[in-house]
């Protein structure tokens with residue numbers, strides 16, 4: 389299986405190269421040249437297997453230049469011990485035929501772990517095939533969840549170093565603690581004085597600076613990215629949609645072949661795109677329901693065909709979805725309309741901040757996707773009613789998804805069994821979740837809020853979050869925007 393660029397199908401690389409390089413030199417994203425299909429018989433037999441078997445099966449169809457032993461080692465390394473639930477991605481019933489797919493059982497309690505626990509392992513194998521002897525320096529700009537999940541994934545991985553920048557006032561207290569106390573011999577973290585865009589722009593500039601690249605190369609090192617544009621992050625996310633379907637079959641909640649809907653709280657369009665690929669592969673899925681917060685650029689796009697990033701940016705209680713440019717959308721557009729159109733639309737996005745797809749493409753989109761958005765108040769009301777009526781406590785991002793799904797179901801009377809992706813532990817966003825179920829809290833610190841939330845909900849705070857209380861801060865540093873380069877060079881050891 390080869391990978392081609394969304395902007396130039398004549399660019400063809402192996403899966404190892406696609407993962408090692410992360411992004412195509414023409415600015416396009418790597419996509420598989422064809423989508424492998426999975427039959428209902430195969431799904432029925434996967435229903436009898438565990439998560440790791442399912443992962444090997446699905447990943448093996450995409451990563452054809454990895455040997456069976458290599459994939460086995462990557463999958464075991466990622467999922468065998470690091471998750472607090474042996475099912476890895478458990479499915480629980482919310483009410484009626486509505487199910488929650490819990491993707492937050494990994495070491496950082498957000499769904500990013502599902503991919504970032506395995507990406508470093510895939511990258512190491514890929515580099516051994518196509519970039520031997522080179523030390524990889526991973527640079528990350530984060531608004532919270534990605535940075536911590538990447539640090540946990542890459543810590544102590546041979547031949548790699550990882551450096552994460554986060555905006556000093558742009559992450560939650562828990563997220564900051566998670567990063568500043570990070571363990572491992574090849575990790576570093578720095579705050580920057582500025583917002584997320586400053587961090588991201590600074591990282592992009594260093595990434596593409598030829599002079600810095602040359603310095604690294606002369607020391608046998610090269611930059612790489614753990615961002616969700618890397619195919620090695622997307623492929624592992626396809627697995628859990630198959631797994632959820634298999635679990636429902638195995639439990640007798642559906643018959644193999646029955647259609648389901650899938651609802652995903654969406655930011656960069658990575659998670660829902662993985663569900664789209666699962667559907668293209670033959671997983672019986674009817675609608676994909678894309679849920680956004682007040683940053684509703686995707687709701688507008690999926691319902692009208694107009695993508696317009698020229699709009700107000702809102703800071704919400706679901707910060708991992710506060711995004712106006714959803715970079716993985718490019719892969720969907722390629723799949724539906726081809727590379728010529730993608731090039732045209734991406735260049736309009738760069739120059740005007742806006743593009744409109746043709747009627748044919750919009751019709752295809754509407755056939756597959758439904759979309760909706762909601763504000764913080766509606767999200768909090770849903771968190772409260774879910775908790776009171778169904779005894780289920782969800783985080784703010786999942787709260788958006790449930791709200792949008794409830795509205796979809798009421799609007800359409802579509803009662804197809806539905807899986808809703810739950811993307812973070814409620815304890816990661818204690819302040820907002822507590823406010824939703826118990827009113828506004830004054831004067832409590834982060835861990836007092838966690839304790840209170842645990843008491844009210846009768847849930848236990850996940851150990852990786854509770855344990856932060858006693859961990860020493862290793863990375864208290866904060867630099868100016870202009871100081872990022874020096875931090876990078878020092879950390880890279882050049």
Ligand SMILES: *Cc1c(COP(=O)(O)O)cnc(C)c1O
Pocket residue numbers: 498499500533534616653654655656657658659660708709785811812
């Ligand atoms: C990253 C993230 C999302 C958004 O996922 P995308 O793949 O960017 O669409 C949603 N919820 C949480 C908790 C996240 O960390």
